[in-house]
Amino acid sequence: MPRLLATQSHVVHGYVGNKAATFPLQCLGWDVDCCNSVQFSNHTGYGLDKVFGTVTNEADLKELLSGLFDNFPRDYQALLSGYLPNKSSVRCMGTYYAKFKEENPEIIWLMDPVMGDEGQLYVSEDVIPEYRKLALSPRQLVDIITPNQFELEILYGERIKTKEHLKKALEKLHRTIPVIIVTSCDCKMFDDQEFIYCVASMKGKRPIVYRVPFIDSYFTGVGDLFSALLLDRVYEILSNPTTTLRFEDQVNNVLNVIQKVLKITRSYTSGKIKAKMGSALEMKEMELRIVESRDKYETISSSVHQANYIYARL
Amino acid sequence: MTSTLHTTKKVLSIQSHVIHGYVGNKAATFPLQYRGWDVDVLNTVQFSNHPGYAHFTGFKFSTEELVDIVEKGLVGALGIKYDAVLSGYLPNVQALQKVAGIVGQLCEDDENVKWVLDPVLGDNGRLYVDEKCVAVYRNILQNFRIFLATPNQFEMELLVGMSIHTLDDAKRAFELFHEKYPRVARVVVTSLELSEFSNDNVYVVAGFDSSLSNEIFFYKIPKINATFSGSGDLISAMLTDSLLNDHGHTQQTLSTSLGQVLWLVTSILQRTYDLNVAGQDPHDSAIRIKDLKLIQCRDILKQDPVPTIGKPETIKL
Numbered sequence: 001m002p003r004l005l006a007t008q009s010h011v012v013h014g015y016v017g018n019k020a021a022t023f024p025l026q027c028l029g030w031d032v033d034c035c036n037s038v039q040f041s042n043h044t045g046y047g048l049d050k051v052f053g054t055v056t057n058e059a060d061l062k063e064l065l066s067g068l069f070d071n072f073p074r075d076y077q078a079l080l081s082g083y084l085p086n087k088s089s090v091r092c093m094g095t096y097y098a099k100f101k102e103e104n105p106e107i108i109w110l111m112d113p114v115m116g117d118e119g120q121l122y123v124s125e126d127v128i129p130e131y132r133k134l135a136l137s138p139r140q141l142v143d144i145i146t147p148n149q150f151e152l153e154i155l156y157g158e159r160i161k162t163k164e165h166l167k168k169a170l171e172k173l174h175r176t177i178p179v180i181i182v183t184s185c186d187c188k189m190f191d192d193q194e195f196i197y198c199v200a201s202m203k204g205k206r207p208i209v210y211r212v213p214f215i216d217s218y219f220t221g222v223g224d225l226f227s228a229l230l231l232d233r234v235y236e237i238l239s240n241p242t243t244t245l246r247f248e249d250q251v252n253n254v255l256n257v258i259q260k261v262l263k264i265t266r267s268y269t270s271g272k273i274k275a276k277m278g279s280a281l282e283m284k285e286m287e288l289r290i291v292e293s294r295d296k297y298e299t300i301s302s303s304v305h306q307a308n309y310i311y312a313r314l
Numbered sequence: 315m316t317s318t319l320h321t322t323k324k325v326l327s328i329q330s331h332v333i334h335g336y337v338g339n340k341a342a343t344f345p346l347q348y349r350g351w352d353v354d355v356l357n358t359v360q361f362s363n364h365p366g367y368a369h370f371t372g373f374k375f376s377t378e379e380l381v382d383i384v385e386k387g388l389v390g391a392l393g394i395k396y397d398a399v400l401s402g403y404l405p406n407v408q409a410l411q412k413v414a415g416i417v418g419q420l421c422e423d424d425e426n427v428k429w430v431l432d433p434v435l436g437d438n439g440r441l442y443v444d445e446k447c448v449a450v451y452r453n454i455l456q457n458f459r460i461f462l463a464t465p466n467q468f469e470m471e472l473l474v475g476m477s478i479h480t481l482d483d484a485k486r487a488f489e490l491f492h493e494k495y496p497r498v499a500r501v502v503v504t505s506l507e508l509s510e511f512s513n514d515n516v517y518v519v520a521g522f523d524s525s526l527s528n529e530i531f532f533y534k535i536p537k538i539n540a541t542f543s544g545s546g547d548l549i550s551a552m553l554t555d556s557l558l559n560d561h562g563h564t565q566q567t568l569s570t571s572l573g574q575v576l577w578l579v580t581s582i583l584q585r586t587y588d589l590n591v592a593g594q595d596p597h598d599s600a601i602r603i604k605d606l607k608l609i610q611c612r613d614i615l616k617q618d619p620v621p622t623i624g625k626p627e628t629i630k631l
Contacts, residue, residue: 013354033333041387050391052382060373067362067371
């Protein structure tokens with residue numbers, strides 16, 4: 001049975017970070033060890049005056065990770081890292097994860113370089129060099145990254161405006177990272193703004209563009225759920241060289257699961273699909289229905305029951 | 315407003331967190347979620363693993379952080395209506411007092427909020443909290459409306475002030491408990507070693523529902539040649555589910571619920587044991603199993619309806 005370590009945020013109420021990732025992975029058979037980089041009452045979309053709790057400080061995070069890796073030096077088949085609140089926590093996670101990866105080269109590390117979205121940073125700027133160091137390390141530490149376009153541009157170092165340019169960026173990052181999944185690309189690069197475009201690229205193969213319907217709503221935690229499911233589906237390929245599973249199908253399958261979870265989540269909201277940021281009562285209704293979706297996380301083997309979101313090759 | 319067709323039961327679970335393994339919130343959360351609960355998970359500590367291992371690292375959350383999250387956050391700003399609050403390990407006297415005060419008030423203000431309280435003090439004759447916590451728990455049990463308390467044998471002994479060796483002692487302990495703590499509606503003692511059964515290689519799990527009858531009931535459970543961490547936490551979580559999730563639309567008696575929960579828990583312990591000893595040489599001495607194999611027991615946790623472990627025996631008080 002596979003076991004993974006996930007280091008990211010914890011909210012008491014709601015489903016982002018480890019709360020969005022853990023349960024679906026457990027349903028899929030993973031033993032999930034959750035190292036919480038913060039403990040907050042709820043996510044920050046409720047309004048900053050309505051978030052209580054604390055960040056795990058650097059010394060505590062170090063203690064936790066060193067204690068874990070000392071006690072369980074061979075226990076993990078995969079590592080997951082997501083939102084970390086500051087430079088020292090990214091560096092600390094990076095140091096311990098890198099050491100573990102070098103001692104256990106067969107394991108899979110998925111890093112979601114959480115820095116911001118749509119041109120807006122939501123971590124402090126000194127976090128950037130830490131993620132760049134990890135992503136661009138000649139030691140080839142990270143197996144999978146899941147940036148959005150903004151985060152991809154930060155790691156690459158330039159704005160990306162055309163498909164050609166995107167291709168170049170992926171090629172450059174593939175020197176150090178085998179699998180790159182860009183979770184949302186600027187739709188101006190493609191044709192239609194009614195859709196979300198996602199690009200999945202495996203080193204040595206042509207990148208695949210997926211097009212999924214755009215749900216105009218404010219759901220937090222989708223990216224965290226996406227990374228968790230991708231880790232599960234891509235792990236099945238990377239950990240088994242003789243697999244007949246295809247990368248493009250695995251990603252397509254994850255997109256199908258996400259659409260189902262969003263559909264279930266919407267069915268619980270009272271017709272309102274756009275919550276006001278900062279309105280606690282409205283945000284409460286917009287939490288992903290992670291528990292109610294518990295039958296949806298498994299791989300759907302039949303293509304009859306799922307949409308094909310593959311749109312083009314890059 | 316969510317539609318009435320779509321209601322998910324909500325529980326606030328206040329317990330310890332270990333990164334590796336399954337005790338406290340890690341033992342309670344997944345089973346509750348898998349059985350359909352929306353679980354708000356408040357961690358009172360964050361440790362690398364539980365102290366049953368030779369080494370562990372980590373920290374305790376301050377009383378102020380815990381209080382702020384519940385009082386200002388969940389209850390204040392968010393106004394969440396919980397169906398249940400499940401409380402377990404709290405790291406010190408002050409945290410216990412404050413958090414219990416808030417939860418207690420919540421249950422006084424709204425009778426729809428049911429408090430399942432595991433008075434975590436210690437096990438097998440050894441305290442693992444400050445001695446002063448005993449008095450604090452006695453106070454809490456006296457003053458607040460509690461739906462269910464789930465002490466183990468040692469904790470029951472501390473709460474009633476007598477030691478339990480025989481079935482008669484157990485009966486007396488339940489009587490004393492009810493006299494001292496009449497506001498606690500139900501109590502389950504999660505493990506009892508009684509001299510009458512010492513040759514049968516069984517332990518006893520006993521319960522009493524003061525709202526229903528004046529008899530205690532108990533189940534005799536065959537022992538597995540091992541000790542487990544987290545099984546008590548699993549029992550209190552699964553009792554919360556069985557008593558409050560309305561699976562069958564009518565509320566079950568405590569006795570029925572306990573029979574089902576014991577089926578779940580013993581099935582999980584047996585599989586955990588089997589997976590741990592697989593491939594090992596046969597052994598005589600009890601092995602110490604540190605981590606429940608909860609994820610490998612998904613099929614057991616999914617059972618609906620849950621079978622029962624058998625018929626309970628009863629004793630009039």
